[in-house]
Amino acid sequence: MNTLTVIFLLFLITSIGVQFWLLTRQKKFVQTHQQTVPIAFVEKITLHDHQTAAAYTLSKTNFAQKTLIIEALILLIWTLGGLLDTLNQFWQAQPWPPLWIEVATLLSVILLSSLFDLPANLYSTFRIEAQFGFNRTTFPLFLTDLFKSFALLLLIGTPLITLILWLIGPLTELPPFWWLQVWGIWIGFSLLMMWIYPNFIAPLFNQFKPLENENLKNRIDNLLQRNGFSNQGIFVMDGSKRSGHGNAYFTGLGNHKRIVFFDTLLDTLTPEEIEAVLAHEVGHFKHQHIKKRLVLAGLITLLGLALLGWLIEQSWFYTGLGITQPSTATALILFMLIAPTFTFFLSPVMAWLSRTHEFEADTFAAQQTDGKALIQALVKLYKENANTLTPDPLYSAFYDSHPPAPVRIAHLSNISGLSETT
Numbered sequence: 001m002n003t004l005t006v007i008f009l010l011f012l013i014t015s016i017g018v019q020f021w022l023l024t025r026q027k028k029f030v031q032t033h034q035q036t037v038p039i040a041f042v043e044k045i046t047l048h049d050h051q052t053a054a055a056y057t058l059s060k061t062n063f064a065q066k067t068l069i070i071e072a073l074i075l076l077i078w079t080l081g082g083l084l085d086t087l088n089q090f091w092q093a094q095p096w097p098p099l100w101i102e103v104a105t106l107l108s109v110i111l112l113s114s115l116f117d118l119p120a121n122l123y124s125t126f127r128i129e130a131q132f133g134f135n136r137t138t139f140p141l142f143l144t145d146l147f148k149s150f151a152l153l154l155l156i157g158t159p160l161i162t163l164i165l166w167l168i169g170p171l172t173e174l175p176p177f178w179w180l181q182v183w184g185i186w187i188g189f190s191l192l193m194m195w196i197y198p199n200f201i202a203p204l205f206n207q208f209k210p211l212e213n214e215n216l217k218n219r220i221d222n223l224l225q226r227n228g229f230s231n232q233g234i235f236v237m238d239g240s241k242r243s244g245h246g247n248a249y250f251t252g253l254g255n256h257k258r259i260v261f262f263d264t265l266l267d268t269l270t271p272e273e274i275e276a277v278l279a280h281e282v283g284h285f286k287h288q289h290i291k292k293r294l295v296l297a298g299l300i301t302l303l304g305l306a307l308l309g310w311l312i313e314q315s316w317f318y319t320g321l322g323i324t325q326p327s328t329a330t331a332l333i334l335f336m337l338i339a340p341t342f343t344f345f346l347s348p349v350m351a352w353l354s355r356t357h358e359f360e361a362d363t364f365a366a367q368q369t370d371g372k373a374l375i376q377a378l379v380k381l382y383k384e385n386a387n388t389l390t391p392d393p394l395y396s397a398f399y400d401s402h403p404p405a406p407v408r409i410a411h412l413s414n415i416s417g418l419s420e421t422t
Contacts, residue, residue, distance in 0.1 A: 004320030371416025
């Protein structure tokens with residue numbers, strides 16, 4: 001057996017085992033604490049709401065354990081099971097130019113993978129989310145979104161994939177440092193998409209209307225002006241068309257940033273609380289978190305491509321993962337398929353970094369607005385979104401990009417000079 005095959009299987013079994021164990025810990029911890037509301041939330045969250053959040057979390061966690069096993073089996077079918085090799089041989093047998101064969105191979109894998117994910121997406125949307133009153137997506141709308149996503153993949157993804165495969169060329173004629181050129185293309189594409197998405201793609205799925213509430217708009221404008229936050233406008237998105245969850249975000253770079261509120265968020269929070277939530281987002285801007293994350297993502301991508309630049313020339317890379325007829329497309333696909341298995345144990349580091357940024361943004365928001373208003377807003381969002389107040393600490397360390405609710409509220413209470421039950 002190829003050494004890479006053994007290493008891959010060991011990493012896969014270990015990562016799946018650890019993830020399954022973490023999910024089991026999460027279930028046990030939530031179940032153990034579902035009968036008691038944490039002290040900091042006793043006056044804000046009813047026992048019924050706390051138990052509803054626990055039930056929602058348990059339902060998602062149970063489903064996550066099942067999908068974890070299914071996804072591992074699908075990965076094995078793609079690689080050692082020979083599905084990718086069979087697909088590759090099918091396209092290699094076609095009387096087409098080599099570049100189009102490579103493009104067809106990569107696109108077909110992407111599309112097949114989307115089809116494999118479809119049952120889980122359907123179950124999550126129309127069973128779990130619907131069971132707890134969050135789903136507002138109709139089946140026709142779900143299909144329309146699916147069709148639009150497929151069309152965008154062909155329209156945007158095909159030229160990008162073609163350019164990348166053309167730059168790399170066939171395995172027998174690899175140019176030196178091709179991975180550096182591909183990295184430059186990927187960075188340029190990512191930055192371009194940050195402008196294209198809010199202006200052209202997002203409006204294909206949702207309606208964006210300028211914020212009409214003058215009182216709220218004045219509050220927000222004052223907050224943005226005193227922090228030097230330039231933007232192209234403040235918009236309200238019809239998020240309620242698909243989900244009952246509420247959120248707010250800004251997108252874009254430079255002078256092309258947009259602030260977007262879900263309509264569900266505006267229905268839930270007061271103007272003071274909305275201002276505090278937005279101040280948190282502005283805190284990310286002031287601390288340059290977005291730029292830092294872009295730089296980090298760029299460095300990780302560069303390292304990954306450099307590693308692929310070496311692997312692509314190693315015959316054992318293909319044979320160890322079920323490929324009998326190596327090609328440029330199969331090299332890219334194999335790398336994308338197995339990378340999560342080998343990088344899973346970096347998850348706590350990335351989650352810690354994200355939570356550090358969230359603490360900094362919360363601190364900024366508490367300084368710019370009323371810290372009590374932000375606490376009230378977060379508690380309302382925890383309740384409305386059925387976020388568990390008692391996640392397992394170890395599970396949270398691996399997966400949560402935001403601090404657990406009790407930790408976050410305690411931090412805000414401390415810097416705002418409030419008691420946690422205020």
